[in-house]
Amino acid sequence: MTRCAEALVQLLEGYGVETVFGIPGVHTVELYRGLHGSRLRHISPRHEQGAGFMADGYARASGKPGVCFIITGPGMTNIITAMGQAYADSVPMLVISTCNRREHLRLGHGHLHELPDQRALVAGVCAFSHTLQHPSQLPEVLARAFALFGCTRPRPVHIEIPLDVLDMSADDLDLRPRSLPAAPAPASNSIDAAVALISNAKRPLILAGGGARRAAEALAALAERLQAPVALTTNARGLLCAEHPLLLDGVLSSAHGRELIAEADAVLAVGTELGETDYDFFGLGPVTFNAPLIRLDIDPLQILGVQAATVGLLGDAEQGLLALLERLPQREADATWASERVARVNAIEHAGWSAKQSRMQALLDTVRDHLPQPLIVGDSTQPVYQGALGYRAPTPNSWFNAGSGYGTLGYGLPAAIGAKLAQPLRPVVALVGDGGLQFSSAELIAAKEAGVGVILLLWNNSSYAEIRDYMNAKAVPLLGVDILTPDFAALAQSCHVAHHRARDLDGLRELLGQLDNINEPVMVEVDATTFLAD
Structure with a gap:
């Protein structure tokens, strides 16, 4: 018999997972039965928080979701901090845990590792949390997780499997991975509206965050076409090469950086929340924009956030940047403002x-x-x-x-x-x-x-x-x-x-x-x- 736990491992292999982080416990031994003999490498941290942080680093460095196997109760409370960090930084993480048998859930009878409501506990640090009620749900729920990682804002996903479900037969399941949707491109009319704002800008500025981290070539090409200075958040570092003449140092929160933002006559924010820890680290107050603000983001809530967009481009960063490049009219951009301001602002930063x-x-x-x-x-x-x-x-x-x-x-x-x-x-x-x-x-x-x-x-x-x-x-x-x-x-x-x-x-x-x-x-x-x- 192929158990649900073994089917899970086979599905993970099908979605390209190569490494799993976890500490075996009495509630997860069936998962380890599935791991034995599989192609997945298991890494044993010394604390479940470490497992979550390892999965986070793995995901950022590989571009694939980090996967953890976590026990019921204390394992989940231990990993929540790591899930919170991944949630804040939009890191794909799949946390698969066990929970008590279905007939024991939420009754408070004192079973091992029992929590009143494990899903409710983790709800604030994941995109969604699902309790598997039967092995037949497994292919669909896993497909949902991997679809979320690839075509919307990636954040942790939690799937908990009751102990009795973990051991049930999965012989009749189709264990082939499902075809996943691609990330959407911004709407054509929105691209046209953005082009109308930036095509004649004489002092354009680009602010790029972690949501653009797979769009380096397109970002650099657009910056060079517009001759726009580029400010990168912590999670966007490296999107322009270290010697690039349009690259601003980390001036987003400084007074001289604010002056540059105020001078711009069009601002394009790509994959960034415009949040406090990148744009107001020194307590100057929320960043404001005098110029039209174009926000390109996979998350509609960001486009409609505190810094509301003049034009919102909802979709994948790379596709959006390439679409802007394609529709921008060819023109000889004036590099004087950009080169002078980048040199001046960076010099002020270093001198301070x-x-x-x-x-x-x-x-x-x-x-x-x-x-x-x-x-x-x-x-x-x-x-x-x-x-x-x-x-x-x-x-x-x-x-x-x-x-x-x-x-x-x-x-x-x-x-x-x-x-x-x-x-x-x-x-x-x-x-x-x-x-x-x-x-x-x-x-x-x-x-x-x-x-x-x-x-x-x-x-x-x-x-x-x-x-x-x-x-x-x-x-x-x-x-x-x-x-x-x-x-x-x-x-x-x-x-x-x-x-x-x-x-x-x-x-x-x-x-x-x-x-x-x-x-x-x-x-x-x-x-x-x-x-x-x-």
């Missing part, structure tokens, strides 16, 4: 950095320039916040972190493990502070066990330094931020992982030259106090 900021920026640039096409996955830590202002990623999807949006701690290391599994031939760096690492340090031994060659770049300032600085700025007495940290060399040794120290940029360069082709994790510890003093 403190010595500490410049030093952290040098660390980021050293990592980028001394590893071949590195992928940097960050936690919420000081060098990552500096990177939001000045890091120029070499390629799309090669710089992402938890420093914006939901803003969790503990993300960097497990997400980097997932990214390395998705991109095994590229160097992957987890940039993590000592405080954030203590949220998920157990995943270091999971990386060792799985043979995942992540470079853990540890920024050690023996504190929650970003919060300490914020408390100082607000004249709040310091409490709870100067923390006792582990002996990280001993921690690495206990996880069977090599440990190195980089005292300065020269030492870091030398180390990086030895670490671009490793097949197991390594920790590189940077003493922030010493590094910033040199």
Whole structure:
């Protein structure tokens, strides 16, 4: 007999899933019966939150949904933070969990791992949550999940399977994957309306977010046609090459960036929420637009959001950008305004950095320039916040972190493990502070066990330094931020992982030259106090 759990694994294989993250439990053993002998690789994190972060990093680096197998009850409560981060950043994640038998649901009889309503608990951090009532529903529900990932705003999906359903026969199911719809293109009349607004603009501006991360070529071509400066959010870094003359540094929240926005006579926002953590990080107030605003987005709620569009283009970013290119009249754009403003705004940005900021920026640039096409996955830590202002990623999807949006701690290391599994031939760096690492340090031994060659770049300032600085700025007495940290060399040794120290940029360069082709994790510890003093 083919059980429902085994049918699930076969369907996942059909949809191209290659890796599953999860911790076996008594409520998921039937899923593991299905995994045995399949083509799917199973990775065992040390905490379900780590499983979710690994799936997140895998999805961002691969473009495929990250998949988790999670037990009922505590497994689901553990993974919710990771689902919240993925929800905020529009990351496709498929969380498959168990739940108690159908006849036991919502009765409160004290069964193992029982929750009053597991679906209600996760509803706020997923696109949808479904309880499978019979194996016959499985093909349709999985098809819905993969359709959502591919043709609308991707966010986590939760499917829970009662224990009795998991063990039921699925012999009569058609286990072939269903044909999935393509993402829609914006309507023709909307494209015409957008072209009418931007075709004669003398000072156009483009704001691009994570929703455009698979439209790099089209975005660059449109920017060059219009001679429009381009500002990229954290999740859009790398959509223009690092040396591109139209590329603005991370000025979206700064006063000089606001001045540039005010000067524009047409603004095209592509795949961006125009949210606080990208556009108002310094508390200047919500960004406003004097010019007509064109919003290209797969999510209609964004087009109708607080920053309402003059013209809304509902659909896939790449298709929308290509349609604009096709219909824009050929004209010789004046590059003077763009080149002057980009140079001026970037110069103001760099001149405003403190010595500490410049030093952290040098660390980021050293990592980028001394590893071949590195992928940097960050936690919420000081060098990552500096990177939001000045890091120029070499390629799309090669710089992402938890420093914006939901803003969790503990993300960097497990997400980097997932990214390395998705991109095994590229160097992957987890940039993590000592405080954030203590949220998920157990995943270091999971990386060792799985043979995942992540470079853990540890920024050690023996504190929650970003919060300490914020408390100082607000004249709040310091409490709870100067923390006792582990002996990280001993921690690495206990996880069977090599440990190195980089005292300065020269030492870091030398180390990086030895670490671009490793097949197991390594920790590189940077003493922030010493590094910033040199």
